[in-house]
Amino acid sequence: MNAGETLLEVEELCTSFFTDEGEAKAVDGVSFTVRPGETLALVGESGSGKSVTALSIMRLFPSPPGRIVGGRLRLHWNGVVHDLVAASEPRMRRLRGSAISMIFQEPMTSLNPLLTVGEQVAEVLRAHTDLGRRAIARRTVEMLDRVGIAAPERRAHDYPHHLSGGMRQRVMIAVALVCAPALLIADEPTTALDVTIQGQVLELMRGLRAEFGMGLLFITHNLGVVAEIADRVAVMYAGRLVETADVLALFDHPRHPYTAALLRSLPRLCRGEAAPAGALEAIPGQIPSPFERPPGCPFAPRCGFARPRCTETVPPLEVTPGGQAVRCIRRREIVP
Amino acid sequence: MIEVDRLCVSFAGRGGWLRGRPLRVVHDVSLTLARTEVLGLVGESGSGKTTIGRAILRLLPPAGGRISVDGKDITTLSRAELRPMRRQVQMIFQDPYSSLDPRLTVQQTISEAFAIHRIGRRHDWPERVAALLERVGLPPEAMRRYPHEFSGGQRQRIGIARALAVEPAYIVADEPVSALDVSVQAQVLNLLGDLRKRDRLGLLFIAHDLAVVQHVSDRVVVLYMGRIMETAPSRALYAAPRHPYTEALIDAAPVPDPRQRKVHRSLHGEIPRPDAPPSGCVFRTRCPYAIDACARIVPALEEVTPGHWKACIRDDVP
Numbered sequence: 001m002n003a004g005e006t007l008l009e010v011e012e013l014c015t016s017f018f019t020d021e022g023e024a025k026a027v028d029g030v031s032f033t034v035r036p037g038e039t040l041a042l043v044g045e046s047g048s049g050k051s052v053t054a055l056s057i058m059r060l061f062p063s064p065p066g067r068i069v070g071g072r073l074r075l076h077w078n079g080v081v082h083d084l085v086a087a088s089e090p091r092m093r094r095l096r097g098s099a100i101s102m103i104f105q106e107p108m109t110s111l112n113p114l115l116t117v118g119e120q121v122a123e124v125l126r127a128h129t130d131l132g133r134r135a136i137a138r139r140t141v142e143m144l145d146r147v148g149i150a151a152p153e154r155r156a157h158d159y160p161h162h163l164s165g166g167m168r169q170r171v172m173i174a175v176a177l178v179c180a181p182a183l184l185i186a187d188e189p190t191t192a193l194d195v196t197i198q199g200q201v202l203e204l205m206r207g208l209r210a211e212f213g214m215g216l217l218f219i220t221h222n223l224g225v226v227a228e229i230a231d232r233v234a235v236m237y238a239g240r241l242v243e244t245a246d247v248l249a250l251f252d253h254p255r256h257p258y259t260a261a262l263l264r265s266l267p268r269l270c271r272g273e274a275a276p277a278g279a280l281e282a283i284p285g286q287i288p289s290p291f292e293r294p295p296g297c298p299f300a301p302r303c304g305f306a307r308p309r310c311t312e313t314v315p316p317l318e319v320t321p322g323g324q325a326v327r328c329i330r331r332r333e334i335v336p
Numbered sequence: 337m338i339e340v341d342r343l344c345v346s347f348a349g350r351g352g353w354l355r356g357r358p359l360r361v362v363h364d365v366s367l368t369l370a371r372t373e374v375l376g377l378v379g380e381s382g383s384g385k386t387t388i389g390r391a392i393l394r395l396l397p398p399a400g401g402r403i404s405v406d407g408k409d410i411t412t413l414s415r416a417e418l419r420p421m422r423r424q425v426q427m428i429f430q431d432p433y434s435s436l437d438p439r440l441t442v443q444q445t446i447s448e449a450f451a452i453h454r455i456g457r458r459h460d461w462p463e464r465v466a467a468l469l470e471r472v473g474l475p476p477e478a479m480r481r482y483p484h485e486f487s488g489g490q491r492q493r494i495g496i497a498r499a500l501a502v503e504p505a506y507i508v509a510d511e512p513v514s515a516l517d518v519s520v521q522a523q524v525l526n527l528l529g530d531l532r533k534r535d536r537l538g539l540l541f542i543a544h545d546l547a548v549v550q551h552v553s554d555r556v557v558v559l560y561m562g563r564i565m566e567t568a569p570s571r572a573l574y575a576a577p578r579h580p581y582t583e584a585l586i587d588a589a590p591v592p593d594p595r596q597r598k599v600h601r602s603l604h605g606e607i608p609r610p611d612a613p614p615s616g617c618v619f620r621t622r623c624p625y626a627i628d629a630c631a632r633i634v635p636a637l638e639e640v641t642p643g644h645w646k647a648c649i650r651d652d653v654p
Contacts, residue, residue, distance in 0.1 A: 045517035046488075164606050165381075194380035194607065195544065196622075199588040199600030221518060224590030228597055247594045265522040267551035269589055272575055279529060280551070282522035286487040302519075 006076055007215040008034040008057070008183055013071035015049075015056045017290075018064065024290035026052040028239035029071070031317070034183065039209060039216040041230035041247070043223065047287050048236040050219045054185045057084060057217070058102050059092050075099060077182050098128040101176035105188040107168035111160040117144070117171045118156025121178050128179045143174045148204055166197035173204065180212050187219045202228055223266060227251060235259050238288050238298035241317065245324040255326040257334065258283075258299045297328070305334050337406065338369040338392060338425070338506055338538065344400035345384070345391050345562075359611055360399065362387050362562045371505055374532060374539040376553030376570065378546060378585070382607055384562035385542045389508045392540065393427055394418055406505070423453050426499035430511035432491030436483040442469070442494055443479035449501040468497040472527060489520030496527065506538040513548060525552060546589045550574050555643075558582045561610060561618045564637060568644035578646040580623045583654040617648070625653040 015027040027049040034040045044050040055061040056068055073084035077099040087095070096102075104110045112120060121140040125131055131139065144152035147170040160168055169189060176184060186205070190198040206229065209216050218229055226233055227247065234244040235256065243256040254260040264281040285302040288294055294301050296311035303310070307330065315329040328334075345362035362384040369375045377385045390396045392403055394410060402411050410421050429435040436445060446468060447461045456464055466476040472493040483491055492512060499507055509528065513521040529552060532539050543549050549556060550570055557567040558581065566579035577583045584603040591598075605622045608614055614621045620630035627650065635647040 045519055166606055195546075195588045196380065196584060196603045197606065198590070199603070202590075203600045222590065223518070223592040227592050227594040228590045230594070251592065251594050262519055263592065265519060266592055267522070267525065267545075267547045269547040269550060269586065269591060270574060271586065279526045280522035282526055283519040284523070286489060286520065287517060 005035050006033050007036045007038075008076075008217070009072065009074040010053070010057070011072040011074075013053065013056060013073065014069045015052050015061065015066060016069050017066045021291050025239050025293065026066075026290060027056060028293075029314075030236070030239075030241045031071075032234045032241065032244060034215040034217055036182065036215050037209070037213045039218055039229055039231045041226040041233045042217060042219045042236060043221065043226055043233055044236035045221055045287055047238060047290055049239040050221075050236050051187055053236070054102065054187050054217065054219055057185060058096060058100060059084060059087070059089075060102070075183065094128075097124050097176075097181070098179045099181055100183045100185065101179075101181040102185040102187065103169070103172045103176050103189050105191050107165070107172040108160060111168060111172060111175075113160055116157050116159055117163070117174075120171070120175050121156075124175055124178050139178065143178045144171070147171070147174045147177075147208075148200070149174075164197075165193055166201065169193060169201055170204065173201075173208070177208060177212060177214075181214060183215045183217065184209075185217045185219070188221070189218075190225060191220070191222065198225075205229065223263065235262075238293055239290065240298060240314070240327065241325075242299065242327045243325065249322060249324055253324075255320065255324050255331060256299075256328050257303045257305050257330075261302075261304070305330050337371070338540075339404045340365060340367045340388070340392060340401070341403075342366055342401040343388065343391060343398055343403065345387050345396055346399040357611075358399070360562065361610055362391065364401070365559075365562070365564055366401075367557055367564075367567070369506060369538045369540050371538045372532065372536045373555070374541055374553045376549035376556040377540060377542045377559065378544065378549045378556060379559035380544060380585075380607060382561060382610055383559035385544075385559050386510055387562075388559075389427070389510050389540060389542050392508060393425055394421070395427075419453070423502045424504055425506045425508065426502060426504040428492075428495050428499050428507060428509040428512045431515050432488055432495050433483075433515075435495055436491060436498075438483050441480055441482055442497075445483075445494065446479075446498050446501050449498055453502050455502060464501070465497075468500055471500065471531070472497045473523075487520070488516050489523055492516060492524050493527065496524075496531070500531070500535070504537070506540065508540045508542070510542045511544070512541075514543065514545065521548075528552065546574075546585060558585070561607065561613060563618060564645075564647060565619065566644075566646045566648075567637075572641070572644050577654065578640050578644065579648050580625050580650075580654050581619045584622075584624075625650055 011031050013027055013030045017024045017026055030053055042050045057073055068085055075082040075084055118140050121143055122136050125136045141152045149155050149170055190201050230247045232246055233250045235242050237258050243259050254263055261283045265283055283302055296313055297315055300306040300310040315327045317325050317327045319325045343362055343365045346358040346360045348358050379385045391398050405421050405424055443465050446465045450461050465479050469478055474493055513524050541552050553570045556570050556573045558565045560581050565581045603622055616631040616633050617635050620626040633649050635649045637645045637647045639645050
């Protein structure tokens with residue numbers, strides 16, 4: 001790939017947590033890229049490593065016990081390649097908020113309860129721009145207005161606890177985007193919201209991505225949300241990437257047995273007279289603990305296609321002619 | 337049958353400016369649940385769905401209305417008088433991490449239910465526990481282990497085994513799969529489906545996920561701000577919702593199919609605060625079909641086709 005087209009390169013990233021119970025390989029050799037203006041959904045269940053991947057890019061995981069033990073993270077921004085693994089903490093602070101921003105599932109934990117929402121937006125502008133007081137105030141109100149907060153001049157003086165969950169999420173988006181970062185990382189941003197509010201926030205994020213032209217790394221466990229927002233999808237399981245694909249290809253022809261099984265296990269909303277099927281096609285077994293990952297392919301113990309050799313070595317990530325990347329040694333045998 | 341007739345539930349103000357002013361969170365809710373039936377109770381936050389479930393178990397005192405179980409009025413029973421009812425109606429909770437006592441083994445947790453309801457002889461309990469574990473798909477060795485040794489899905493199975501221990505006729509399941517990973521949700525949904533068929537249990541299934549509710553329910557009640565908006569047999573409700581809120585909820589649910597990507601325009605605004613509900617129909621402030629009369633008239637639940645009820649004054653929508 002031409003480097004000019006790439007915004008973020010994640011290459012063989014390994015992040016571990018060192019605890020009394022041993023080394024938990026939260027992220028184990030994960031590679032993907034995000035291009036400008038593109039939405040990559042990083043999908044996985046608990047323990048898949050999707051959030052730790054995001055926090056590694058931001059360098060926001062607790063350290064110790066966490067440490068990036070291998071791999072490269074490169075951000076292409078303002079004509080410079082920034083090495084996010086080697087960057088000093090002051091350098092990371094300059095990049096956060098201006099080049100990369102992150103929003104979280106629960107806005108209350110990342111908004112400061114002691115500052116008005118206007119102050120929190122203004123703080124980012126003071127840190128990363130040379131704007132004067134009046135310009136900052138004007139830009140703050142514009143941004144709150146842009147994320148759909150009614151009467152933004154008045155609302156700027158409210159504290160986070162005055163706002164509903166949906167409004168707080170909008171404020172957090174305003175804080176994240178006010179300096180127009182090249183990359184926005186969103187970690188389950190709609191998971192805590194009611195379904196009707198979730199729709200509004202997804203709509204807002206789609207509009208803002210088009211307007212700001214940023215790359216979006218959208219982390220979620222919800223395949224419905226993935227289908228709504230992603231251009232490309234990376235599926236993680238037990239610390240590893242098992243499949244990456246364009247969103248249509250992933251849902252039409254999932255190539256990894258885990259992706260296929262996950263899609264089949266979902267209860268689907270049936271409209272019209274069609275009745276939902278009887279029993280769901282559940283995936284047997286449990287997600288392995290990060291301290292006791294099975295050898296070889298981590299999905300093998302739950303996989304209907306597993307063979308003894310699946311537990312011998314970790315399968316390589318192979319790219320199909322269609323551009324899908326799949327980590328399964330039986331990939332050629334089990335799919336058309 | 338469980339019959340709930342015009343149930344009202346209020347919370348006392350917890351201080352501040354609300355002090356002394358009770359806040360009504362469930363308004364005149366009537367519903368029935370037969371043995372062997374699954375009734376889905378669906379709504380967003382503040383809809384009152386969890387409160388209704390807890391009131392049916394008398395974990396919360398009703399502020400009005402009547403609840404009866406198999407013909408016996410339980411609305412005003414004392415704690416001691418409630419014990420036989422507690423054996424009839426059990427509950428499964430959302431969070432399998434906080435609903436099990438971390439200091440008790442699985443055997444102790446389940447045996448507690450035997451002790452409270454004086455079921456069987458003490459020396460038979462281990463055998464009963466093993467049988468229950470088998471019914472929920474856990475090996476008998478699991479009884480000697482502690483909750484932290486299990487995954488979320490396994491803990492939910494333990495919660496289900498504990499509920500089944502007293503051989504209830506009804507189970508209130510409050511968001512039983514929403515804290516579970518997608519790949520284990522289906523396991524637990526299938527288990528609940530099997531139990532209902534095999535054990536002829538009545539299940540009140542409380543959830544916010546419309547696809548999950550459709551999958552398990554025979555009938556569905558849609559709640560908004562503590563009031564019933566619509567209730568119907570599951571198939572009729574999803575095929576042709578008659579209340580604008582139900583339509584909006586179905587439209588808003590993200591579908592795992594990128595070819596059906598939608599534009600979310602139908603519902604603007606947020607759920608109003610329960611202490612300042614809109615006049616007339618509580619949904620009118622967000623309803624795309626609202627007319628002036630909606631602010632004046634509190635819509636009554638009306639039967640539109642047999643078994644299909646809606647609380648909306650407009651018959652021409654959606």
